[in-house]
Amino acid sequence: MRKTLADRIIRYHVLTDVLLWAALCLPVLWAGLTSAEDAYTGWETAAGLLLVGGAVALGRSVPPASMLLALTLWEASVVSRGETTLGIAPFLLAAVVMSYLAGVRMTRSRPGLLGLAGATALTALLVPALTGDLGAGFVAVVGVALFGAVPWLTGRGRYQHLELARSGWERAEQLERAQRIIADQARLRERARIAGDMHDLLGHELSLIALRIGGLEVAPGLDARYRDAAGEARRAVTVASERLQEIIEVLRDDSLPSSPDLPGESVGELVGRARASGVPVEAHGLREGGAREGRRLAPMVERAVHRVVQEALTNAVKHAPGAPVTVRLDHLADETVVTVTNGAPPAHPASGRTGGRGREGLPTGGDHGGDHGREGPAPREEHRREGMIATGGHRREGMSATGEHRREGLIAGGGYGLIGLAERVRLCGGTLRAERHGDGFELAVRLPHVPGPAGGSRIPSPSAARLGEARRRVRRARTLAVGAALATCAGAAVAVSGFMAYDTVTSALPAADFDRLRVGQDRAGVEAVLPARPRADAAGRPGPPVPAGAECLHYGKHRNPFAERRGDLYRLCFRDGRLVGKDFLPAAWPPPAVARQGTAR
Numbered sequence: 003m004r005k006t007l008a009d010r011i012i013r014y015h016v017l018t019d020v021l022l023w024a025a026l027c028l029p030v031l032w033a034g035l036t037s038a039e040d041a042y043t044g045w046e047t048a049a050g051l052l053l054v055g056g057a058v059a060l061g062r063s064v065p066p067a068s069m070l071l072a073l074t075l076w077e078a079s080v081v082s083r084g085e086t087t088l089g090i091a092p093f094l095l096a097a098v099v100m101s102y103l104a105g106v107r108m109t110r111s112r113p114g115l116l117g118l119a120g121a122t123a124l125t126a127l128l129v130p131a132l133t134g135d136l137g138a139g140f141v142a143v144v145g146v147a148l149f150g151a152v153p154w155l156t157g158r159g160r161y162q163h164l165e166l167a168r169s170g171w172e173r174a175e176q177l178e179r180a181q182r183i184i185a186d187q188a189r190l191r192e193r194a195r196i197a198g199d200m201h202d203l204l205g206h207e208l209s210l211i212a213l214r215i216g217g218l219e220v221a222p223g224l225d226a227r228y229r230d231a232a233g234e235a236r237r238a239v240t241v242a243s244e245r246l247q248e249i250i251e252v253l254r255d256d257s258l259p260s261s262p263d264l265p266g267e268s269v270g271e272l273v274g275r276a277r278a279s280g281v282p283v284e285a286h287g288l289r290e291g292g293a294r295e296g297r298r299l300a301p302m303v304e305r306a307v308h309r310v311v312q313e314a315l316t317n318a319v320k321h322a323p324g325a326p327v328t329v330r331l332d333h334l335a336d337e338t339v340v341t342v343t344n345g346a347p348p349a350h351p352a353s354g355r356t357g358g359r360g361r362e363g364l365p366t367g368g369d370h371g372g373d374h375g376r377e378g379p380a381p382r383e384e385h386r387r388e389g390m391i392a393t394g395g396h397r398r399e400g401m402s403a404t405g406e407h408r409r410e411g412l413i414a415g416g417g418y419g420l421i422g423l424a425e426r427v428r429l430c431g432g433t434l435r436a437e438r439h440g441d442g443f444e445l446a447v448r449l450p451h452v453p454g455p456a457g458g459s460r461i462p463s464p465s466a467a468r469l470g471e472a473r474r475r476v477r478r479a480r481t482l483a484v485g486a487a488l489a490t491c492a493g494a495a496v497a498v499s500g501f502m503a504y505d506t507v508t509s510a511l512p513a514a515d516f517d518r519l520r521v522g523q524d525r526a527g528v529e530a531v532l533p534a535r536p537r538a539d540a541a542g543r544p545g546p547p548v549p550a551g552a553e554c555l556h557y558g559k560h561r562n563p564f565a566e567r568r569g570d571l572y573r574l575c576f577r578d579g580r581l582v583g584k585d586f587l588p589a590a591w592p593p594p595a596v597a598r599q600g601t602a603r
Contacts, residue, residue: 015062023058025491026096027051033092040088050075050092057100065104066117072100073121073150077142081132085141097149105157106164114154122146174468185421192422196302196429197250208243212236269311273329276315282324283315287331299338303449306430307331307340313423314342314445322347325442337432337450346441420445501538503563509537511557511572516584519574523581528574533557540571545587552577556587 027050034047042050053075060068076093083089108114125146130139215236219229270288277283299307311329318327325347332339420436427434432449515531532555540556548554552575559570569589575582 019058019061021488022061022099023055026054026058026099028491029092029095030054033088036088038088040083040086042088042092054093054096057096061100061103062107065107066113069101069104069114069150069154070117070121072096073146076145076149077125077129080138080142080145081129084133085138090145094149097145098153101150101153102157102160105154106160108158108161111158114158118146118151118154121150171472188421189425192425193429195422196305196426204246208239208246212239212243215239267308269308269329269331272308272311272315276327281315281319281327283327283329285329285331287333288329299451303338303430303451306426306432306447306449307338309423309426310340310445310447311342313419314344317419317445318342318344318443322442324348336452337448340447340449341444342446343439343444344442505538506558506563506568507561509533509535509556509558510561511559513559516557516572516586519581519584521581521584525576525579525581528576528581532574537571543571543573543587545573546585549575549577549582552582554583559586 030042030047030050033050034042034044053071057068057071057075060071072093076090076097079093080089104114122143125142126139129142133139215232218224218232219236221229224232270285273283273285273288314329315327318325322344325344327342327344330339330341330343332341420434424434427447427449430449432447435444435446437444511533518531519528536555537558543556554573554575557572557574558568559572560568562568567589571587573583573585573587575584
C-alpha cells in the first residue's frame with residue numbers, strides 16, 4: 003500500500019529525532035567511558051541517556067518542557083561535579099540544541115520567556131543552597147543565560163525568518179491565484195468573441211440558405227407541393243437562425259467592448275489600414291493591394307489569423323510606438339504560420355505614447371481590460387525575460403513588460419490580450435510563441451488548416467513552481483548537511499578510535515619488562531626495554547605522589563584496546579638521568595591495595 007504524506011513526515015521526524023538523540027548522547031557516553039577520576043558511573047550514564055531521549059521526544063510536542071529538561075540536566079551535572087569539564091560538558095550540547103529547537107518550534111514566545119525566567123530564579127536559589135557555594139550559583143545562572151536564553155532567542159529569530167518567508171510565499175501564491183482568475187476571465191471573454199464570430203458566420207450562411215429556399219418558394223412553374231415544402235424549410239431555417247441568436251445572446255458578455263473589426267476584413271486590408279494610419283509595417287505572403295490570401299482557410303482559422311495580426315499590431319503600437327513591424331504569412335501544406343516582429347522603438351517616436359489606444363484607424367483588437375490609460379514605451383530590456391504560454395499542449399513563451407510583475411505581450415500585466423489570443427489559438431489546435439527578437443519582440447503562431455483537439459489550458463503557477471524548487475533545494479541542502487554531519491561524526495569516531503587503538507598498541511609495556519626495572523637504574527638502560535612512545539591519554543591520571551623534581555611517563559599494561567582492564571597503566575618517573583619511581587596505576591583509583599613497587603625518597 004502506498005504510504006501517505008503524513009506517514010512519510012512522521013517517519014522523517016522519527017528518524018531525525020533518533021539521529022539527534024544519538025548525537026546528543028555522545029558527550030554523555032564520553033563522561034561515562036573516560037578514565038578521569040570523577041567519571042560518570044554506569045547508572046548516571048544510563049539515566050543521562052534516557053533523560054536526553056526524553057528531552058528529544060518532548061521537543062516537537064512540548065518544546066518548553068524539552069528545553070527546561072535539558073537545562074535541568076546541565077544544572078544537575080554542574081551541582082554534582084562542580085565547575086569541571088565533567089560537570090559542564092556532558093549536557094552542554096543538549097541544553098544548547100534543545101533551547102534553540104524550542105525557539106524555532108514554539109508558536110508563542112510567552113511560554114519560553116516564563117520558563118527561562120523560572121529556571122533562572124530556581125537556579126539562583128537552589129544551586130547555592132545545595133552546594134553551599136555562591137560561585138557555583140553564579141556559574142549556573144550564567145549558564146542558563148548563555149546556554150538557554152541565547153540559543154532560544156536565536157531560535158526565535160529563525161522562527162520569525164521562516165514565518166516571514168512562508169508569508170511571502172503565501173502572498174505570492176495569492177497573487178498567482180488572482181492572476182489566474184483574471185487570465186481565466188480573459189479566456190472566457192475570448193470564447194465569447196469566438197461565439198460571436200461563429201454567430202456571424204453561421205447567421206450569414208443560414209440567411210443565404212433561407213433566401214435561396216425563399217426563391218424556390220416563389221419560383222414560377224413549381225408544383226404547390228414543393229412550394230409548401232420549401233416554405234416549411236425556409237421557416238425551419240429561420241427558426242434555427244433565431245435559436246442561434248438566442249443562444250449567442252445568452253453567451254454574450256455585455257461588458258466586452260464592441261469589436262471595431264470590419265465585416266469580412268482580410269489580413270491584407272488590416273495591414274493596409276495600419277499602414278495608412280502611420281504604422282511602419284511590412285507584409286510578406288499577402289497579395290498586393292491587400293487582397294485576401296491566396297488560399298481559402300477554414301472560417302475559424304481565418305478569424306484566428308486576423309486576430310493574431312490585429313493583436314500583434316496593437317501591442318507594437320502600444321509598447322513600441324514608431325518601431326518597424328513585419329508581418330509574414332506562410333501557408334504550408336497543413337498549417338499556416340503567422341509571424342509578426344517589431345524592432346526597437348526610436349529614441350523619440352514622432353507619435354508619442356499611445357496610452358493603450360491604437361493609432362487612428364488601427365483596431366485595438368485585444369482584450370486589454372484594465373490596461374487602458376497605461377502609458378509606456380516598449381518593454382525595457384532589463385525587464386524582459388523569456389517565458390512560455392501553454393497552448394494546444396505545447397509551450398508558449400512570454401516576457402515581462404515594464405516591471406517584474408509584467409510579461410511581454412501583456413501576459414501578466416494589466417492587459418491580457420495575448421492570454422485571450424492564446425485561448426483562441428488553443429481552441430484551433432495551434433501553438434503560440436512570444437519571445438524577444440533582438441531589440442524587439444516576435445509573436446509566432448502556427449494554425450493547422452484542420453483544427454485539431456484543443457490542449458489543456460491550465461498554466462502552472464510560477465510562484466508554486468518556484469516554491470517547489472526552493473523546497474527541493476532546502477531538502478537537498480538538509481540532506482547534504484545531515485549526510486555531512488553523519489560523515490563527519492563517523493570520520494571523527496573512526497579517527498579517534500583508530501588513534502586510541504594505535505596509542506594502546508604502541509605504548510604497551512609488557513609486565514615482565516616492567517618487573518625487571520629497578521629504582522636507581524640508568525635511564526638509558528630503562529629506555530632500552532621501553533616501547534617506542536608513552537601513552538598519550540594518561541595526562542592527569544591520579545596516582546601516588548610524584549617524586550620531587552621528577553619527570554613521569556605512562557605506559558599501557560595491555561596491547562588490546564578493547565580489553566576489560568585497558569585503563570591500567572604503568573608510571574615511570576625519572577630524575578637526573580635515573581629511574582626514581584615505578585608505579586602501577588589501576589583504572590580505578592585509589593584501589594583497595596596499591597601495588598607500589600618502590601619510590602626513591
